[in-house]
Amino acid sequence: MKLTIDYTRLFKNSGYFIVFLVIVSAIFKLCLHFFPGATIIKLNTFFYLGTEKNLPSLFSALQLWFAAAILFILSAVKFSAKDKYRFHWAILGIVFLFLGYDEWKSMHEKLNNYLHDHFHFHGVFFLAWVIPACLFLVFLGIFFLRFLFALPVKTRRRIIIAAGIFLGGAVGLEMLESIFVEKNGGDIGIPVVAMIHLEEFMEMFGITYFIYALFEFMFEVGARETKFELIIKSSDNVVVPDHKADLIIRSVKHLTFYGKAVDKK
Numbered sequence: 319m320k321l322t323i324d325y326t327r328l329f330k331n332s333g334y335f336i337v338f339l340v341i342v343s344a345i346f347k348l349c350l351h352f353f354p355g356a357t358i359i360k361l362n363t364f365f366y367l368g369t370e371k372n373l374p375s376l377f378s379a380l381q382l383w384f385a386a387a388i389l390f391i392l393s394a395v396k397f398s399a400k401d402k403y404r405f406h407w408a409i410l411g412i413v414f415l416f417l418g419y420d421e422w423k424s425m426h427e428k429l430n431n432y433l434h435d436h437f438h439f440h441g442v443f444f445l446a447w448v449i450p451a452c453l454f455l456v457f458l459g460i461f462f463l464r465f466l467f468a469l470p471v472k473t474r475r476r477i478i479i480a481a482g483i484f485l486g487g488a489v490g491l492e493m494l495e496s497i498f499v500e501k502n503g504g505d506i507g508i509p510v511v512a513m514i515h516l517e518e519f520m521e522m523f524g525i526t527y528f529i530y531a532l533f534e535f536m537f538e539v540g541a542r543e544t545k546f547e548l549i550i551k552s553s554d555n556v557v558v559p560d561h562k563a564d565l566i567i568r569s570v571k572h573l574t575f576y577g578k579a580v581d582k583k
Contacts, residue, residue, distance in 0.1 A: 325533035332381075332526040339374050340519050343367045347511060367518035368511070370424040374518065381525045382418035386411045388532045406465040413458070426451070444496035448489055455485070469535070476531035480524050487520025 346362040367374045389411035396404035420426055426447040433439065433446035443449055466474055491513050498510045506514075 323533070325530060325537070328533075329526060329530040332529075333523065335377070336519060336522045336526065339365070339377065339522070340367065340515055343374065343518075344515055368506075368514040370427075371422065374522075375421055375424075378518075378522055378525070379418045379422040381522065381529070382414050382421055385525060385529050385532065386414035386418065388529065388536075389414060392532070392536070403465045403468060406462060410462070440500060442493040442496050444500040445492055448493055448496075451489055455489070473531060473535040476534065477528065480528035480531055482524075483520050483527065484524025487517040487524065491517040491520070 343365045346358065346365050349358050350362045363369055364372050365374065366372065369375070389407055393404060393407035393411055396407050429450065430445055430447035433449070434444070437446065439446040439449070466477065469477070495510050495513050495517070498507065498513070502510075
């Protein structure tokens with residue numbers, strides 16, 4: 319196994335790309351208002367942050383699936399070590415797999431239509447999918463509470479910040495949008511378009527920061543008692559071998575991993 323990751327550069331480049339997506343989406347949405355031609359319509363559909371199955375939604379889905387892959391790797395390490403919270407890592411990975419699927423397929427929009435048609439919610443719950451989402455979040459919060467406080471302080475703080483940014487956009491701004499959408503009879507006006515861009519920015523950046531937090535956890539803390547023997551080579555070619563087949567991850571920003579499966583003694 320050979321893996322080279324510069325996660326600080328990954329974090330920065332992801333941030334630049336997110337800003338690019340937001341700016342381009344806003345530009346074509348504005349152009350659509352003044353120059354509603356066929357080409358502009360196609361470009362707006364491809365770049366608009368409020369549309370499913372286009373470039374921004376694909377990027378968001380890939381972000382969530384990438385986070386899920388990292389969580390499954392951590393879960394495998396924790397299962398190898400028979401860690402107390404190994405199932406929590408795996409369940410969190412499954413949650414992110416589902417979030418990625420929902421981002422691509424917009425399942426929450428279908429749920430929203432069903433709830434709105436059958437129960438006619440109003441106000442902040444006009445976009446009614448946030449109701450089961452909030453209930454699910456409460457359940458997850460209770461389930462992962464001990465797991466969260468078992469993490470190192472720095473990692474815990476980063477994950478809380480990432481979750482706050484992501485949920486503030488995905489749920490908080492969505493509830494605020496509900497008021498404007500209902501007031502306008504379901505039409506999306508300029509305030510809602512602006513909130514959609516801010517919402518999507520917060521979601522994408524929140525996941526980017528969460529991925530960064532996971533890499534920081536892996537590289538700063540590490541996870542011992544694994545069935546992989548790793549040699550860590552930093553960017554300045556200083557090789558740090560492991561001992562007793564433990565997975566030892568150093569706090570180095572540019573790392574090359576060489577590993578092979580070994581039998582635990």
